[in-house]
Amino acid sequence: MFTGIISDIGTVRSVARTGDTRVVIDCGYDTATIDLGASIACSGVCLTVVDKAPPSSSGGEPGWFAVDVSGETRSRTADGQWVEGRRLNLERALRLGDELGGHIVTGHVDGLAEVIRVEPDGDSTRLEIAVPAALAPFVAGKGSVTVDGVSLTVNRVLDDDSDGGADDGSGRTWMTLNIIPHTQGATTLGDLAPGQSVNIEIDVLARYLMRMETYRRG
Structure with a gap:
């Protein structure tokens, strides 16, 4: 873990x-x-x-x-x-007694997402990332997500064609994330550019919900 x-x-x-x-x-x-x-x-x-x-x-x-x-x-x-x-x-790996500063992460990639926009937002950087359709229902505003191993809080989730969304006609879902200067310096997220793919891991609770939903539909 x-x-x-x-x-x-x-x-x-x-x-x-x-x-x-x-x-x-x-x-x-x-x-x-x-x-x-x-x-x-x-x-x-x-x-x-x-x-x-x-x-x-x-x-x-x-x-x-x-x-x-x-x-x-x-x-x-x-x-x-x-x-x-x-x-x-x-x-x-997390050891018993260590501080849990982010959220529980398993190190198992759920899917790949694409960086769409990288823009300054005050001293921070705002990322806009297109999420695969299979993962879209399990990404929530103010929820946790892991991008290239980094625990982040999702600012907003926008389905394509929704008000304020980045409409490209693909039907994809978009999430926005703010990367503060410390995180930019302590990780590789400051190197990201539009078109780049990133590893995504959804929150572990969302992963179990995904399995339940798949089984229900199955």
């Missing part, structure tokens, strides 16, 4: 494709405190640490950890996430 509060920004050092994809990620964590088999959320994707190394003795190389990304995971995560040089939001 995670909270959606990012504790480091990592950078993909290398990507090797064999059966799965071995991804090595530079990080600022004290790798001596990371156990092999531990879980780290990488831009919202819960992955298992399979190798690690401390910073080089000369200080020229940061510490790193490695994860194996399956084909299933690659198919369900944002385009371009598993490439060299990509910056990733990192969060280590």
Whole structure:
């Protein structure tokens, strides 16, 4: 389990494709405190640490950890996430007694959404994101959502063609989010641009409601 509060920004050092994809990620964590088999959320994707190394003795190389990304995971995560040089939001697994600063996050991506607009809003940045139709009923104004691993509060939800909505005739649902300066600096959300895809995880309660609704209709 995670909270959606990012504790480091990592950078993909290398990507090797064999059966799965071995991804090595530079990080600022004290790798001596990371156990092999531990879980780290990488831009919202819960992955298992399979190798690690401390910073080089000369200080020229940061510490790193490695994860194996399956084909299933690659198919369900944002385009371009598993490439060299990509910056990733990192969060280590929640421990008993830790402060729950965001909301309960599982690290399982529910779908991909598209960034439509990025606009200044005072000192903050307002994001407008198009949500897939399958997830639209489970995103609510003032509810919680995870975008690339970051716990955020939804400002507004607008169905396409609704008053004030960004009408593109697609029938998609749109949500708006405000990213404060601290969050922009502490995560990769400040790098987002229109047309970019992002990993979305709905609130865990909404996930159970989704399953109930699917079963009811089934």
